[in-house]
Amino acid sequence: MDIERLKSEACGQISVAKDLDELNQASVKWLGRKGALSDLMRRIPELEPDLRRDAGQKLNALKKELEALLEEVRTRISGSALALDEGLDISLPGRPVPAGSIHPINQVMEEICDIFVQMGFDVVEGPEVELDWYNFEALNFPPDHPARDMQDTFFVSGDVVLRTHTSSLQIRTMESTPPPVKVIAPGKVYRCDSDVTHTPMFHQVEGLLVGDGISFADLKGALTLFVQKMYGPKTPIRLRPSFFPFTEPSAEVDIGCVICKGSGCRVCSGTGWLEVLGSGMVHPNVFKNVGYDSSLITGFAFGLGVERIAMLKYGVDDLRRFFENDLRFLSQF
Amino acid sequence: MIVSLSWLRQFVDITLSPAELAHRLTMAGLEVEGVWERYAYLDSVKAARVLSVAPHPDAQNLAVCTLDMGSGQPCTVVCGAPNVRLGLLSALALPGTELPGGRTVAQSAIRGVESFGMLCSAAELGTGPDKSGILELEKGAPGEKIASLLNLADTVFEIGVTPNRPDCLSLLGVAREAAAVCGAKLARPQIILPKGEGAIEEITSVTIDAPEHCPRYVARVIRNITVGPSPFWLVDRLLSVGLRPINNIVDVTNFVMMETGQPLHAFDFDLLEEGRIVVRTAQDGEKFITLDGKEKTLSSSNLMICDGKKPVALAGVMGGENSEINPNTKTVLIESAYFSPMSIRKTAKNLGYHTDASHRFERGVDPTGCSAAAARAAQLMLEVAGGVLVEGEIDANPIPWAPKEVRLSASRANAILGTGLSCGQMRALLASVELEAKTPDSDTLAVTPPGFRVDISIPEDLVEEIARLFGYDNIPVTAPMLPMEIPPPRPAMSFRKKLRNIMVNLGFFEAVNYSFVAADTPARLGLSADDPRQATLAVANPLSEDQAVMRTSLLPGLLAATGRNVNLQNRSVRLFELGKVFFARANAPLPEERFMLAAILSGEQKPVSWHEKAAPIDFYDMKGAVQALFESLKIKDVAFARPAPGQADTLLPGHCAAMLCQNKLLGILGQIRPEVCANFDLKQKAFLLEMDVEALRSITPDAVAFAPPPRFPAVLRDITLILNKSVPAEEILEKVRQMKHPWVESVWVFDVYEGKPIEKGKKSLSLRITYRADDRTLTDGEVNALHDNIGKTLLNAFGAKLP
Numbered sequence A: 001m002d003i004e005r006l007k008s009e010a011c012g013q014i015s016v017a018k019d020l021d022e023l024n025q026a027s028v029k030w031l032g033r034k035g036a037l038s039d040l041m042r043r044i045p046e047l048e049p050d051l052r053r054d055a056g057q058k059l060n061a062l063k064k065e066l067e068a069l070l071e072e073v074r075t076r077i078s079g080s081a082l083a084l085d086e087g088l089d090i091s092l093p094g095r096p097v098p099a100g101s102i103h104p105i106n107q108v109m110e111e112i113c114d115i116f117v118q119m120g121f122d123v124v125e126g127p128e129v130e131l132d133w134y135n136f137e138a139l140n141f142p143p144d145h146p147a148r149d150m151q152d153t154f155f156v157s158g159d160v161v162l163r164t165h166t167s168s169l170q171i172r173t174m175e176s177t178p179p180p181v182k183v184i185a186p187g188k189v190y191r192c193d194s195d196v197t198h199t200p201m202f203h204q205v206e207g208l209l210v211g212d213g214i215s216f217a218d219l220k221g222a223l224t225l226f227v228q229k230m231y232g233p234k235t236p237i238r239l240r241p242s243f244f245p246f247t248e249p250s251a252e253v254d255i256g257c258v259i260c261k262g263s264g265c266r267v268c269s270g271t272g273w274l275e276v277l278g279s280g281m282v283h284p285n286v287f288k289n290v291g292y293d294s295s296l297i298t299g300f301a302f303g304l305g306v307e308r309i310a311m312l313k314y315g316v317d318d319l320r321r322f323f324e325n326d327l328r329f330l331s332q333f
Numbered sequence B: 001m002i003v004s005l006s007w008l009r010q011f012v013d014i015t016l017s018p019a020e021l022a023h024r025l026t027m028a029g030l031e032v033e034g035v036w037e038r039y040a041y042l043d044s045v046k047a048a049r050v051l052s053v054a055p056h057p058d059a060q061n062l063a064v065c066t067l068d069m070g071s072g073q074p075c076t077v078v079c080g081a082p083n084v085r086l087g088l089l090s091a092l093a094l095p096g097t098e099l100p101g102g103r104t105v106a107q108s109a110i111r112g113v114e115s116f117g118m119l120c121s122a123a124e125l126g127t128g129p130d131k132s133g134i135l136e137l138e139k140g141a142p143g144e145k146i147a148s149l150l151n152l153a154d155t156v157f158e159i160g161v162t163p164n165r166p167d168c169l170s171l172l173g174v175a176r177e178a179a180a181v182c183g184a185k186l187a188r189p190q191i192i193l194p195k196g197e198g199a200i201e202e203i204t205s206v207t208i209d210a211p212e213h214c215p216r217y218v219a220r221v222i223r224n225i226t227v228g229p230s231p232f233w234l235v236d237r238l239l240s241v242g243l244r245p246i247n248n249i250v251d252v253t254n255f256v257m258m259e260t261g262q263p264l265h266a267f268d269f270d271l272l273e274e275g276r277i278v279v280r281t282a283q284d285g286e287k288f289i290t291l292d293g294k295e296k297t298l299s300s301s302n303l304m305i306c307d308g309k310k311p312v313a314l315a316g317v318m319g320g321e322n323s324e325i326n327p328n329t330k331t332v333l334i335e336s337a338y339f340s341p342m343s344i345r346k347t348a349k350n351l352g353y354h355t356d357a358s359h360r361f362e363r364g365v366d367p368t369g370c371s372a373a374a375a376r377a378a379q380l381m382l383e384v385a386g387g388v389l390v391e392g393e394i395d396a397n398p399i400p401w402a403p404k405e406v407r408l409s410a411s412r413a414n415a416i417l418g419t420g421l422s423c424g425q426m427r428a429l430l431a432s433v434e435l436e437a438k439t440p441d442s443d444t445l446a447v448t449p450p451g452f453r454v455d456i457s458i459p460e461d462l463v464e465e466i467a468r469l470f471g472y473d474n475i476p477v478t479a480p481m482l483p484m485e486i487p488p489p490r491p492a493m494s495f496r497k498k499l500r501n502i503m504v505n506l507g508f509f510e511a512v513n514y515s516f517v518a519a520d521t522p523a524r525l526g527l528s529a530d531d532p533r534q535a536t537l538a539v540a541n542p543l544s545e546d547q548a549v550m551r552t553s554l555l556p557g558l559l560a561a562t563g564r565n566v567n568l569q570n571r572s573v574r575l576f577e578l579g580k581v582f583f584a585r586a587n588a589p590l591p592e593e594r595f596m597l598a599a600i601l602s603g604e605q606k607p608v609s610w611h612e613k614a615a616p617i618d619f620y621d622m623k624g625a626v627q628a629l630f631e632s633l634k635i636k637d638v639a640f641a642r643p644a645p646g647q648a649d650t651l652l653p654g655h656c657a658a659m660l661c662q663n664k665l666l667g668i669l670g671q672i673r674p675e676v677c678a679n680f681d682l683k684q685k686a687f688l689l690e691m692d693v694e695a696l697r698s699i700t701p702d703a704v705a706f707a708p709p710p711r712f713p714a715v716l717r718d719i720t721l722i723l724n725k726s727v728p729a730e731e732i733l734e735k736v737r738q739m740k741h742p743w744v745e746s747v748w749v750f751d752v753y754e755g756k757p758i759e760k761g762k763k764s765l766s767l768r769i770t771y772r773a774d775d776r777t778l779t780d781g782e783v784n785a786l787h788d789n790i791g792k793t794l795l796n797a798f799g800a801k802l803p
């Protein structure tokens, strides 16, 4: 009775089976009721009585071994076979898991803040309902000055307003901190204006850097860095003289149109430039109002409108969409 | 401010292209917001030759002409001009042409005869004064453009003048800037007056009773003028900058205002009682009718120009009806004054005026320019209205202008700008806009600003001049040198950022709503009269009733947004907002501002899909979300309790909960009352979560301490109890926890069932208890004994039965 030979032949044949058919054939041939193993089992009584026990044990062990091998090969074959011909309809949609999103304005505001935080700016915030002093007067907007017409203001009372810019944080920060100061102030601001290009509430990020020897050239450097991080390293930047009561010299900052790359389009009114920022050197009256000595320090400030940047970034055509909270809009971000 | 290139060229030799000039002005701080060709409207006006003239069959005064317009196809036009004749080359305005008077030429039938356009006079085309007949061209061919035949070309610039530069609210001011950016010289108009008759002091006087409002008042008088239409050149100049001609006297005052920036007023001298001027503030309640026919009630802050008896003008804002120039005016008094900017601004604002004059006065006119402007006006009035000048001027100047020298250190200017300009370079830049600087030493520039530059009073004002004239583009780009340190993030801000991210991960979309709401919002939310959220802060000048007060809850915005979304067929809504609410405070000028987190769920929990049927959102979806929020924040021990009265008036009683931690109210959640939903135009069920962000932050652990996972396996056992429906599940769980058996790791409700075969008023509640010891594997026997024990305790404690 050559059990060893049977084992090696059976193992060989089972393990090379290429598909379930071949495996079944091998199974029948070796383990079937009329298979080779059963054949040997049936012949045990023919053996000498003292050999029967040993042979029976060996055959049983072999049977178990072959069955395990058979199962292993079956798993392997059926695994690949399933993948080939009897799998799931994977095109059916998965079980829905709701996926929300951060509002695009807050996404962009976060992105802007992150850039300045990397440049070492601290983030500050303050009240949205503000005293006239912080919103206007300390920022060198004297009472009854035409500069106040530049910002349509919501009033709560004579000297309380809804802040028209986050520049109020310049004063609040400098009042409570000695120089140097390096902060940005993101937040909601309000202006009494509502049409296609204005909403009564919008978002701003204001920046302030005050210290020893800070120059207009540094302002250009900081804004160039920001613009290139925000819009790509090749984006050109241009500063134009302008007027803000709390800075002097003041500058409007244009970037090369991100839509047409400067060749002129509808978005940039054909100029190739987009106005994205206001900025300038901090006005000495502002320093005086917070008790800084303007003969010792200089600084620059800048402010940018978040909606404007978000509109450019995402190609949003109408400012008002940001505040309608239509899920078909929000879910795109 | 609108300026025309041809007018600018009167004062400065400009050879740059209009586009280049616009660019340079913009880069010097005069932002050119628009550039257009003044005669663009003449593009569709062509030379046309009259081929035939026939009488109009239906109208005596009209002729029917055929014209050669250069296209080879003659056209027919009806014309009423006396000079239309065979062979005449005239101007044909094609249909669509917009003529200066506002009229658009149309192709239309005139008394039954189709007319293809209109033959025009010079006056109709705005190219000359003649309106007696159609234009007669001396040269040219049919089809050629009129503008090129008449050499008409002018460019108009619209300049956004910043409030600090009132000097640029005049042609001369803009020309000064243009001269600087072109490297050219400014030439002022010559003012030559004839020797007058008599002496002005003999016929009139100026008394200033309010010198702080009116530091200077210059008057001139001209007799025997003839009021009538202005000559073409004057009309043309006014039209070129967008002003409407009125009559020769008023037109001159407007012309001089545009030229010099000094607003003028002309009075009919014979209508001034006592023939004199008194400048005083109004009496409270005094009434006055301005030129535009509006009656205003005055107050003592309004400065008035009066005659011997009564007000005749609202100083610096608008003249009065009672003294205006009229066709019968014979003698005119010219006013050229310097009024206090603040005084004019207050009056204009209070009385609701914004005029060309008030715009300039409130920004500051040249206090040294009054006399010259009055003389210029007199010169032009004599030219266009005839008359005889009364010799001399009255110059009442109780507070003379005191120029103040400004000293700038050149090295400081370089430090501020980051430039390396020499003192001489700076001096030259300043000189290009007529800021003459002395250099008392090698580092000092001493400038006494001329009267027209009211914006220059401190050294930084000069730094700005140097910077803009040098060119911002030419200033180097450097990196600020400050000690580099990255400040730590602010905990409150980081926390809000974290909350936003958690809400997004829970499947909510972030909404941003306006901070203002309608005044009746607290009532529409169903809040009681003594609810703190009734303490809204009102906006004094809201844009609409819907935005009248600052919000005291985030809910109204979310509810309205949900209603809108449902109406837009976005029926399943998952929105959250993180923002401020505002509470008016009686004892402080500023309100309390508090960050809140609110979320709303409405519609289906999951959309219907092939896996399962759609399930409507219910209380437990919101509770699950908030529990996941707590879990993300590692907050434990939040109790969900029935809200106390007044805590959740907006929510449906019995379907809402207050969230408490250490007896502190964190917020509320639950179903919004249907009538509240209806108040916000939302017609389906909605569930709210609203929490105080800082309260939430105060119970959020800063750090997480790691505990190693258990080493031994757990054993699970279930038990089902039949008990009274009214017993809250939490009580049963709490009972198990209270036993504090060290092997009981957790207990969880995995099934709740009411209905057959369970008896009415009862429910079946199935619990799963996890048993685990931390030092060994528990045996079945040990677990079974403990589980039986717990089961008995629960059966006894709640009068429950096993199924």
Ligand SMILES: [Zn+2]
Binding pocket: A257, A258, A259, A260, A261, A262, A263, A264, A265, A266, A267, A268, A269, A270, A272, A273
């Ligand atoms: Zn573009």
